[in-house]
Amino acid sequence: MASVPQALPAAGTTGPVVRPGPPAIARVRRRRRPSGEPPPLPRQLRASGKWWLALSGAVVLAWVVVVVTGTIRYFDVADTRVLQAFAELRTPLGTDLARAAGVLATERALHVMWLANLVMLVAFRRWRHLFVWFGVVLVVVNVAALTATTLQRPRPFEVELLGTWSGFSMPSLPMTVLAAFLVSTVYALVPPGRKRTIGKWVVCGLIVVTALSRLYLAQDHPSGIVAGVVLGVAAPLAAFRLLTPNSVYPVRYSRGRPAHLDVSxxxxxxxxxxxxxxxxxxxxxxxxxxxxxxxxxxxxxxxxxxxxxxxxxxxxxxxxxxxxxxxxxxxxxxxxxxxxxxxxxxxxxxxxxxxxxxxxxxxxxxxxxxxxxxxxxxxxxxxxxxxxxxxxxxFIAGAQEAGDAEIDDAVIDQGLAAVRRMWDIGMAHRDIKPANLLVRDGDLFLIDSAFAEVRPSPWRQAVDLANMMLVLALRTDAARVYARARRQFTDEEIAEAFAATRGLTMPTQLRRMLRQQGRDLHADFLRLLPFQLPPVHIQRWTWRRFGLTAVTVAAAGVAAVVTVGLLGSPL
CATH class of the missing domain: 3.30.200.20 (Phosphorylase Kinase; domain 1)
Known part of the structure; x- marks a missing residue:
């Protein structure tokens, strides 16, 4: 067990405050994970994902073989026989039903589906899923269009075509985009588990019904539909499982923050x-x-x-x-x-x-x-x-956040002494807020050092002092904290702290609690100061800042243009 150092001496006390050491914990022998053994929580594409990727690879390989050997005529003969069999079953009522069943693969329906997904993902602020969904659609549409242009397979012949169509037919672009949209919708909007399983079966049924409709109307070849569906399913399936795994990016509709992962x-x-x-x-x-x-x-x-x-x-x-x-x-x-x-x-x-x-x-x-x-x-x-x-x-057991705990002079002194000590060793915490200050039995603890900085600017250190004084004053008052602060800091240092601090430099939780209390503690401290320093301006333009701003604006413009272009592209 490591030795336990002592806490800082609180001003006005006779000696240092001894902090209890970490709890005695049972230890067992550690185990080194052998080479090749998967980690405790590996990333898995799962069997179905591997199967779909292998199937898409087989489709691509078949395309290559057809192009190299020129055996497309054999596919044409087989596809024509299937379409002729469907044509023999046509009736006026059946044609009407087929047109209605194939509405999901129409250009207008796909555009509506696109906008609906976009609006819902933005509304639920599911940005990661939105970016993956957007990328999948771009990849699928462009790969399918490029393949169709390269193969240049004509529409079915020797069978009367019913309904609208355009472009080449291998793969079926409407079926490719429809499959990609439906699968992406399931993975981006439906929570995992039983609901997602039901969603997958619904998607399967919609794809089958739409495919039968297009075969009945002779709008696509059977092989073109199969190739399009395989590409449209495999791409989003692999992308969402690899880039938005459920364990990291869960689809949920609770009020929890995205940063909080499910640990069950x-x-x-x-x-x-x-x-x-x-x-x-x-x-x-x-x-x-x-x-x-x-x-x-x-x-x-x-x-x-x-x-x-x-x-x-x-x-x-x-x-x-x-x-x-x-x-x-x-x-x-x-x-x-x-x-x-x-x-x-x-x-x-x-x-x-x-x-x-x-x-x-x-x-x-x-x-x-x-x-x-x-x-x-x-x-x-x-x-x-x-x-x-x-x-x-x-684990600081039995501690309360500074916003809820009783704050006496000893706790105030400990908080201010912590800031003074960080100044002495050339460091800054940079995230001093009620949640990061714990009080237990009159002892104060400083937690969450993720944003801490080594050799910070004097401005950053000054902000630490002001935020510490504001947090301590939440449960007391500005005059009391200011009086204790003058024991460890000069009036000039305190004035500099409040000249460097304003709303934007305070943590969100601290600003929220100040609003809830209805007190302007910042103004209270300024009134207590014997003099005030000019506010420290935090807005500084540099070439780096200017370049980042220009790149950000340009990237947003390009994304908008691509979105508008994709919405207006014919399917």
Whole structure:
């Protein structure tokens, strides 16, 4: 067990406040995963996905063979015999029914389906599914159109064609697009499980009915329909299973944040197995904890077996589950901040979830070694290589968030001393808010160091001080916090902090709680200052900011043009 450093001495006390060490946890021998063994939570295309991809590969291979050998006439003869058999069954009533049954493959119906999917995905803010769906449609439409133009197979002959048609017939472009739309709709809008299974059978029925309609009307060759359906099903099936797996991007209609992953089922089992193999912890339960205050990860309370010397059966550790989704969200978040703020932020996005977790673990250990009141770091657990990792730390049992806890002078001094200590070691927390300050038995703990920065700008350090004072004043008042702050900071430092801080530099939770209380604590602190410094402007234009803005605007324009062009393209 690592040694436990002491907390910072609180101003006005006779000695340092000793923090309890991390709970005694039972450990077992760690197991190294042998080479070639799948990780606890592997990415799987599943058997059906592999089967559809193999089938699409067989279709492509058949196209190549036909083009090279010139054996298309054999397909023409076989297809014609099938269409002639359907033609013999035609009746006036049957023709009307066939026209009605094939309405889904018409140009207007496909455009309506396109717009309906677009509106629903945007309305539910399912951006990942929207981008994958948009990419799948572009790929499928262009590949099918290019193949049809290359093969140049004419429409069926020796059989009367009923209904409208255009272009070449291998593969059937309407059936290809219809299959892609329907499968994409199921994976993007229908929750996994029984509902999605029913949706797949409904899609299968719609495709079969539409295909029979087009065969009855002789609008397509049988082989063209089969090839189109295989391409239209295989592409979205593989794309959605690989790029939007249910375990990472679940389709749900609850109010939960997208950053909060489901830790039941396969993922929960994978976490338990990985904790035992990689950290030697015997976990018995994994449950979400404190989701309301976390928007960039999935915080977990993990129940583990306690050390026999404690006489207790169970103990708890804290886990932060990070996935590739959080890295991508971090990139967009920092891009937006760069566009809004400019050079003062000087933020660089993480390029992998592994680096993100390594960085937070590194910062946490720096804080711990500097005797800052932070949870004891316990290690990193790999759930899926380069996709999901779990950061494990001490669990501060029985603690309350600063927005709900009783704040006395000792707690105020500890919070201000933590900021002073970060200034001394050249670091900044950068996310000081009520959810990241915990109070237990009069001791304050600083958590969530994911946004912390080494050697930050003086502006960033000043913002930390102002946010700490605002959080501590939520449960007290500005005058009391200001009086305690003058024991550790000069009036000039405090004035600089509130000159650098305004609404945009405060965490969202802090701004929300200030609005709920109806108090303008920022103005209260400004009135207490003996003098005020000019506001620090955070809007700074640089060539990098200008270039990113131009590229963002251009990309949005191109996406709009492509969308309009695709909507207007004939099928």
């Amino acid at each position: 089922g396969e993922r929960g089992d994978a976490i338990v197995r990985a904790l035992q193999d990689q950290l030697g912890l015997l976990a018995t339960d994994v449950t979400p904890h404190g989701l309301a205050g976390s928007g960039g990860s999935t915080p977990l309370r993990i129940t583990v077996k306690a050390h026999p010397s404690t006489g207790e059966g169970e103990s708890c550790v804290f886990g932060k589950l990070y996935a590739i989704t959080h890295v991508r969200s971090d990139r967009w978040y920092k891009l937006g901040r760069t566009l809004l703020y400019g050079r003062l932020e000087d933020e660089k996005p993480f390029h992998s979830v592994r680096r993100l977790v390594q960085y937070e673990d590194y910062i946490l250990r720096l804080f711990w070694e500097a005797s800052l009141p932070v949870p004891h770091p316990l290690g990193i657990v790999e759930i899926t290589p380069e996709r999901e990792y779990l950061l494990v730390t001490e």
